[in-house]
Amino acid sequence: MTTAADTANPHDTETRTFRLARRFAKLKAEARGGLVTFITAGDPDHETSRAILKGLPAAGADVIELGMPFTDPMADGPAIQASSLRALANGARMTRTLELVRDFRAMDADTPLVLMGYYNPIYSYGVDRFLADAKAAGVDGLIVVDLPPEEDEELCLPALAAGVNFIRLTTPTTDDRRLPAVLANTSGFVYYVSITGITGAGSASATAVTAAVERLKRHTDLPIAVGFGITTPEGAADVARVADAAVVGSAIVRQVEAHLDADGRPTPGLVPAVLDFVRALAQGVRAARG
Amino acid sequence: MSQSTLNTYRSGPDERGHFGIHGGRFVAETLMPLILEVEKAYREAKDDPAFKAELAYYLNHYVGRPSPLYFAERLTAELGGAKIYFKRDELNHTGAHKINNCMGQILLAKRMGKRRIIAETGAGQHGVATATVAALFGLPCTIYMGEVDIARQQPNVFRMKLLGAEVKPALSGSRTLKDAMNEALRDWVTNVDDTFYIIGTVAGPHPYPMMVRDFQSIIGEEVREQMMQAEGRLPDMLVACIGGGSNAMGLFHPFLDEPSVSMVAVEAGGYGIETGQHAASLTGGRPGVLHGNRTYLLQDDDGQIIEGHSISAGLDYPGIGPEHSWLFDVKRVDYVSATDFEALDAFKLCARTEGILPALEPAHALAEVAKRAPTLSRDTLLVMNLCGRGDKDIFTVAKHLGVEL
Numbered sequence: 001m002t003t004a005a006d007t008a009n010p011h012d013t014e015t016r017t018f019r020l021a022r023r024f025a026k027l028k029a030e031a032r033g034g035l036v037t038f039i040t041a042g043d044p045d046h047e048t049s050r051a052i053l054k055g056l057p058a059a060g061a062d063v064i065e066l067g068m069p070f071t072d073p074m075a076d077g078p079a080i081q082a083s084s085l086r087a088l089a090n091g092a093r094m095t096r097t098l099e100l101v102r103d104f105r106a107m108d109a110d111t112p113l114v115l116m117g118y119y120n121p122i123y124s125y126g127v128d129r130f131l132a133d134a135k136a137a138g139v140d141g142l143i144v145v146d147l148p149p150e151e152d153e154e155l156c157l158p159a160l161a162a163g164v165n166f167i168r169l170t171t172p173t174t175d176d177r178r179l180p181a182v183l184a185n186t187s188g189f190v191y192y193v194s195i196t197g198i199t200g201a202g203s204a205s206a207t208a209v210t211a212a213v214e215r216l217k218r219h220t221d222l223p224i225a226v227g228f229g230i231t232t233p234e235g236a237a238d239v240a241r242v243a244d245a246a247v248v249g250s251a252i253v254r255q256v257e258a259h260l261d262a263d264g265r266p267t268p269g270l271v272p273a274v275l276d277f278v279r280a281l282a283q284g285v286r287a288a289r290g
Numbered sequence: 291m292s293q294s295t296l297n298t299y300r301s302g303p304d305e306r307g308h309f310g311i312h313g314g315r316f317v318a319e320t321l322m323p324l325i326l327e328v329e330k331a332y333r334e335a336k337d338d339p340a341f342k343a344e345l346a347y348y349l350n351h352y353v354g355r356p357s358p359l360y361f362a363e364r365l366t367a368e369l370g371g372a373k374i375y376f377k378r379d380e381l382n383h384t385g386a387h388k389i390n391n392c393m394g395q396i397l398l399a400k401r402m403g404k405r406r407i408i409a410e411t412g413a414g415q416h417g418v419a420t421a422t423v424a425a426l427f428g429l430p431c432t433i434y435m436g437e438v439d440i441a442r443q444q445p446n447v448f449r450m451k452l453l454g455a456e457v458k459p460a461l462s463g464s465r466t467l468k469d470a471m472n473e474a475l476r477d478w479v480t481n482v483d484d485t486f487y488i489i490g491t492v493a494g495p496h497p498y499p500m501m502v503r504d505f506q507s508i509i510g511e512e513v514r515e516q517m518m519q520a521e522g523r524l525p526d527m528l529v530a531c532i533g534g535g536s537n538a539m540g541l542f543h544p545f546l547d548e549p550s551v552s553m554v555a556v557e558a559g560g561y562g563i564e565t566g567q568h569a570a571s572l573t574g575g576r577p578g579v580l581h582g583n584r585t586y587l588l589q590d591d592d593g594q595i596i597e598g599h600s601i602s603a604g605l606d607y608p609g610i611g612p613e614h615s616w617l618f619d620v621k622r623v624d625y626v627s628a629t630d631f632e633a634l635d636a637f638k639l640c641a642r643t644e645g646i647l648p649a650l651e652p653a654h655a656l657a658e659v660a661k662r663a664p665t666l667s668r669d670t671l672l673v674m675n676l677c678g679r680g681d682k683d684i685f686t687v688a689k690h691l692g693v694e695l
């Protein structure tokens with residue numbers, strides 16, 4: 001496995017397994033924190049979300065989270081709930097989400113892409129079929145909100161066996177006694193949910209985030225990405241100063257929402273507005289440790 | 291687990307909350323430590339004589355248990371077959387079986403030192419029962435209810451407010467029961483330290499399906515004793531309606547290992563299963579994962595949840611308790627459905643022959659009784675759980691009968 005071969009053949013299975021690791025190694029070499037951006041697949045429609053997705057790496061996204069729409073996103077706040085419903089109303093389905101990933105991979109071999117969502121659409125699709133198709137499409141990792149370690153046999157262990165990273169959420173309620181079990185089968189990176197609450201709600205203090213990241217670092221060598229409640233370039237910078245990456249979701253999705261016309265259709269300014277916002281976040285993150 | 295290898299149907303769930311492939315704990319990590327804490331606290335409480343005594347006291351003196359087992363003589367004569375008994379859980383304080391479970395859970399919440407109660411509600415019966423016990427123990431209480439349900443269940447919304455509860459509308463998705471449950475889970479994830487979530491049915495993450503079943507099993511336990519007293523033997527057939535399935539589970543569970551007792555659960559058939567407009571998760575759904583458990587769900591071919599329809603707001607949930615899904619898989623219980631119209635006919639039949647307005651939920655059970663009883667011999671002992679009273683439904687019934695109130 002050589003770097004040249006990796007670049008030449010983005011569909012080589014070995015490269016996919018390590019795309020996240022390579023990206024975090026690169027961030028470390030550059031001595032900066034990364035920016036993880038979340039958008040919902042198919043929001044507000046398939047073509048628009050494809051255009052956003054394609055523009056994200058150039059706008060400064062280091063890792064991409066692509067939401068798999070679900071009717072009942074129990075851990076998400078109003079912004080991401082609405083984005084899921086917009087996507088579903090405009091024909092989003094699992095096959096279309098995977099199509100977006102394939103299109104993205106055809107033009108970008110390096111930026112790690114992680115699918116995020118809830119278990120039922122995956123379970124309905126069939127776990128083995130899903131893992132095979134996700135892998136073939138170029139998915140690097142999975143974040144599935146309603147699969148705690150107690151349910152590892154469902155998807156986490158099959159994903160690891162298939163060479164797909166399974167990224168676990170840890171939270172302020174995950175105490176030291178529970179943490180080893182939560183980290184045991186985690187790979188790619190650890191996603192620290194900085195508040196007890198839903199996406200897009202309040203944010204944690206810098207002190208609390210720093211303490212939490214230090215605690216996690218004592219338990220794992222994996223990179224730590226911190227999310228929930230980050231809405232501005234300054235907020236992203238604060239997090240990127242102490243964690244390996246800052247995750248921004250609801251605030252980006254709100255940019256989509258803000259650029260729809262009265263009938264819910266995307267206006268011409270939508271894609272540039274979303275990418276400009278991501279660019280500002282990326283600048284914040286890049287300047288954080290300067 | 292296949293049926294042939296089972297010695298008992300009453301041993302579930304396993305330590306991870308599974309009933310066959312159903313159940314489990316599909317929740318966000320933030321909630322997981324809480325779920326484990328509730329499970330531990332419940333296991334300790336249920337073996338504690340002081341907890342049992344306190345629960346028995348309130349069920350007896352406040353709820354009004356035991357509820358009567360009543361021989362419905364005129365209905366029996368009218369249908370001309372099985373001897374029909376009603377388990378009168380509609381006579382409980384607040385008018386339904388829901389309070390059996392709420393009383394158990396609020397005593398557990400108190401024991402755990404929780405200071406705030408939340409719940410979801412569809413028709414409002416569970417919301418009213420939760421608001422009632424919260425008032426009784428002086429705990430602040432927030433009830434989540436779909437915006438659509440709030441509009442069609444105004445009397446219950448007012449009741450909850452009178453009882454001091456805050457009623458918060460669920461504004462997302464289809465704005466009905468499933469969305470109210472989403473909102474309650476979002477609240478819980480935000481207020482993990484001080485809040486206890488009183489789930490209203492035998493669904494949700496382990497230990498809720500087990501715990502709610504245990505609290506509702508008093509229904510079946512009383513029936514066993516009362517029937518022995520009335521007839522000197524066990525009943526032959528039990529019939530109950532089923533949305534999430536707590537009243538049915540409460541009636542059935544103590545009898546699951548009695549091979550002579552057959553059981554029939556009646557789902558909401560809405561406009562008819564063939565129309566797709568129904569809430570029959572078992573008859574018309576397939577296994578999936580929602581609200582913390584695997585169970586049969588109404589969903590499309592992409593795993594997106596479909597809203598149920600029923601004339602009864604208490605039955606139109608797109609899922610069902612995981613233990614029912616398992617009992618369906620192993621064929622211990624017969625799961626059928628009744629349409630809106632059949633339930634309305636049964637509602638009128640019950641009012642006319644017995645002087646009882648049943649809730650539209652047990653009217654579904656009665657519709658099945660009306661179909662079966664005439665085919666059964668006169669010495670067949672049939673018990674139907676009359677799990678709620680119909681006062682809350684008179685506006686809905688009037689509308690369907692074309693009457694303006």
